[in-house]
Amino acid sequence: MTTYSSTPALLLALSATLTGVVAPAAQAAPGTSVPGQLFWKSCAQPGGPQVQECAELSVPIDYRDPGGEHIKLAVSRVPSDRPEARRGTLIVIPGGPGSSGVQRLTQKGAALQRELKGAYDVVSFDPRGVGGSTTASCGLAAEDRRLPNLRSWPAADGRIDENVARSRRIAEACHRAGGPVLRSLSTANEVRDIESFRKALGVAKLSAVGNSYGTYVGAVYAQKYPRRTDRWVLDSSGDPNPRRVARGWLANTGQAVEDRFPDFAAWAVHPDRDADGLGLGERAKDIRPGFLKLARSLDREPKQTTTPGVPLTGNLLRQALHVSLYSDAVFPQLARLIRAAQDPTVRPVLSDDLVKPMSDEAAAVTMAVICNDARWPGRVSSYRRAVAADRAAYPLTAGFPRNITPCAFWKDAPADEPTRITDEGPSNILMIQSLRDPSTPHFGGLRMRTALGDRARLVSVDQGGHSVYLGIGNVCGDRAVTAFLTTGERPERDTRCPAKGK
Template identity: 40%
Template sequence: MKKPVITALAVALLAPLSSGCSSADADDEPLSWKKCPKEVHAAGVECTTVEVPLDYENPDGKVIEIAVSRLASKNPDKRRGVLVTNSGGPGGQTLTMPATLREMGVPKSVLDSYDVIGIDPRGVGHSTPVTCGLKLTDHPSNIPTYARGEADVAAEAKRVEAVAKKCATSRTADLLPHITTANTARDMDRVREALGESKISYYGISYGTYLGSVYTTMFPKKTDRVFIDSVTGPGGWDASFVRKFGEGFQNRFPDFAEFAAAQDKNYGLGKTPEEVEATYFDIAEKLDTKPSPEGYNGQIFRQVTFDHFYYDKKLPELAEIWKALDTGKPVPKPDTGAEGEGAAAPSDIPADNYLASQMHVICNDSKWPEDVSQYARNVEEDRKRYPMFGAAGANITPCAFWPSEPAEKPVKITDRGPSNILMLQNLRDNATPLSSAREMREALGDRARMVTADQGGHLAYLFLDNKCANDIVTTFLVTGERPGEDIACKAN
């Protein structure tokens, strides 16, 4: 539900922190539900906050606030419990997700079955937020910059090192080591307790699939029904996952190429998919040499193409951009970030909060390579494997210079726990490729069943009209019934 985003981890669970420490210090006072912040306010949605420890190893130390929203079931007789949601990122604000799901047409049977809960994760939005004090031009994208060679990697290393230093010296630097997926899962369990629920059901998309997998690994007896859509690997948003963006781009490109070729009279990008592919490389090479007057260089062109692959409805707009760049016609100025120094938004959320909180999670969750030359080698390797976009995901990020080491080992996703997870995955997802979902499926073993949908783009349930996939998900959320084996849904 966020604009192009995507998601980190892998080894052994730290037992002392992951067992039941959440319940020992729970606040028994009932939650006080109030009107939501202006940008969250929607009919029937109310908000509250829950206090949690900043550091679960020091539960009596500093506390932070976790913002929570609720769209309550209007049918008490059919209410099963709560459905906790996460909109991805990491860094995605989720207070708005209950209302957004209603607006998208989530079936009434689902809304009757649950109080739908949105939680801004720690460090994000209306929860205690983090900032790196960045101008949005300092770090304009959550996707690494496409590197044309070793010199580009070296230049990017200097830029992202400066970004990491700003995070280390920001006004919220004391929060930095504690913004992790594992701690977010612990916060979720504190929210569960505050809601008075013995278990939660869960619906997470994109990075939220990893968060849900971590939660149900750490608190397997506290989960009821778990639905994850557009699935990361079991390591989340780690260095190996980011390198899969090249694979995802390559898998998704044929959908656009077929669309553009069928509309060649309108766009002039090629009469066949092969000709459209050749046009991609021609435009990229031209812009690498001479950017357009509007500011498109080859790197931005590749990034904009990747971003538009998220949703089929964006493909016509992408074709128009290509047409303009190919013919020298005016195109909209690319959105490369606005000026303004990490200033607070009207709601007191730092302007850089989305990207700052995302970096905190990704860089804290797992150990990233620090050798710049290693990234240069990865770029060359992935340019050969995935020539269209591989040299982006393999490039260096601020995590190579992150000021703190991971505070604990990554949570290892395993098959231990109840068999109560449903996965949904598009076959040609550019952001969370099918191979990532298959890795998660293998890690979860008999805990999960996976539904694949023969369609492209990122996110499936409600976002696309595959009746087979949508019906399976709705049935699972409402009744708990799940396919006995993995299912492949055909294209509509």
Template identity: 40%
Template structure:
């Protein structure tokens, strides 16, 4: 496969103005000028056709210097049409990090967001700092750099970790020398959460509700931890752990893969005509056979074992991708070309002027700035060996080294500690077999929140649940919470 095709394939494969709450103490930490009211106007491109209004606003680049340089944030609104039922605003985030959110209110409506929710809120979309139509960042990455995804490549041996380290170091250097390097240290989840509160204030709201998926659950957790008294209802779908996308979370990909894989194996076993195995055990055996066979393939002759594992992981996200994944396996097993449909859906900027690498670059900025990653290659080699044994299907990928080991900036502040201080206003929705944000991470997040959070689990596989997987029990619980604020009296299993 040509390099640009590989690039597309694996790219697919997550303040208050007068007083900002400190991450640990709960005391005022920093201030920012009160933002002027948002003036809504027409959106560009197809967003206007979706019933959205758009605007931009300025926020401090560095909240420790609130009167200093500002950057731009792009905001959209899908307004409630029922003033009698309107409660306030629902801030949203579509995950990533790096995902554009300006169109997300319209996407939610298209997915079937109930009218009762649309009546209750003005649904607010935001391109987070560094992303899309907000002031964007870049690492000046090109397909030729060989960096395809922020999910690390599978490492079969120490030498593979060392090889990945060379690529990671080059990528980090490019980020530090890019056209947007001057804003690099300040693209963080904590600052994005402060931006959310600036949006709340600019909208004239005393409180704001929040709905986020995947990485957006960490952003929402940080937001309500920094501003517990400014958040109304906080809905988190498919949760990371309490540290966001840190090293511990990255290592969970191996666990998530093996949690989810039986669902795919069951699908394959039910279609014996594929020739990939008639039982769960035989399908798993076929996975290792294909990976071993493709490990022997030169990198310039098509899909390698590393890429095969990445393809399998990324297509486990949604049940709708299982048929495609099975056809990819069948083609590789028979030595046939996979076809262009196998390249998946690469995240592309909505018609914005963001750099071509903006998704990967902005994701890297947040991941590497949010926490302090180990810098010793030997640490990653030990972790890879441990996770290769603990989670043999994909553990040696998530534990591998990333550009964060060579990041050109140290974290500008300590990570925000998710804690139990604040109102009991958090609901977590979690699939039992989520490949990207496994159940164990969501359980640790709930533990950090204490009595602030309830969890609804859905006995299904895949990443993201609400509106996508058709679980009436789970969807009803979420809708009821968003509309009435009522949570299950105790954790609920659907």
């Protein structure tokens, strides 16, 4: 859950949310878009399910004016390959904000069908503003769309003047260019869009797997439409505090990164690293101070890279760290960057997410949802104080989790008040959470668990990383979710799975 949450864009851009904003792998099929109706056509992609279908769903820009202007949502499904075993429809709720559900279904649909043994038609969609759905733009310069800039890293000395200027510039541009579509991008409308999708599918209830920011969407849907939920899975949840929402998710990042870093340190000194040429030392306790020393040296003297005009700075190294902590599989990439930064004879190679600007549409939806969801403080002085305190407490993230964003200067007030998640509703929710998640930390997930009360059970997995189900290789955790979705069985009480647990 990110925070600016495949890699959640919310979490990549603001807090780092690995679900990033992505172009959809399968676009909605062309054709007539009629409100409430779906016209399915094959949209199978190489490497994806051969039975995948796509359609367009017409929904109002403003649900308060259902007869007014409509926009399109790109929706997709992978029908059950075992009709005799089919028990319902499962919606995959993408993270972000800004991730493509159509692409996620292309990537994960076949694996879900195998794991769930055909128990569901699996469906998903591109939320409004994303991929094949109707998008908006802010007309931002390329430099303002680079991820390191959208993430509001303070200057090397802790000043935030440049962040303030950029945030103000972005907010004003979005107000000028965004129009009614941009103003409609919100969690509340995504929840309404899911309900419209359910009706168009002609099903009485939905089951769901929501991931990262998608857990918040899923929780709000379950609060607003409890009788329309069947078996509900929230994978990697954040604190649902309605007064803070995404601002709170972002603020939790400093502690989350500190909790996760020891996993990387242990990996970096494992004897196997010497064979890989990726070892960073002999003692795990030395890795953190070594990383901080390297980042400070790059603050003072950035190092030229293979990308002309883009040197490796301390903040780029810190951003690479946060992204890498999402998955153990990315640890080698981070180790190579660190070793290259330490070697005076080598020019580091920067990954695309550190160099290339996001598309204007992707940047717009990433910001608009969190800014439209809740009011953010507007006093610059409060951000300066918060950044200074956060830099001292959590040097690995150097103050960005509490820094200013365009939301501080957003021109349009939220159209809907944030939803308060409560224990009122059916007891049909299973939460799963990594103990060391760099984006949606376990302590934030516990606040979602507390809010839901007896409606939920929580499976905590003693591993690091973001996005647990069929994502980090924990057999115990995967089995718990699969059993719930296929049989309805949940643990009688909150439980814990060991690392790689079987």
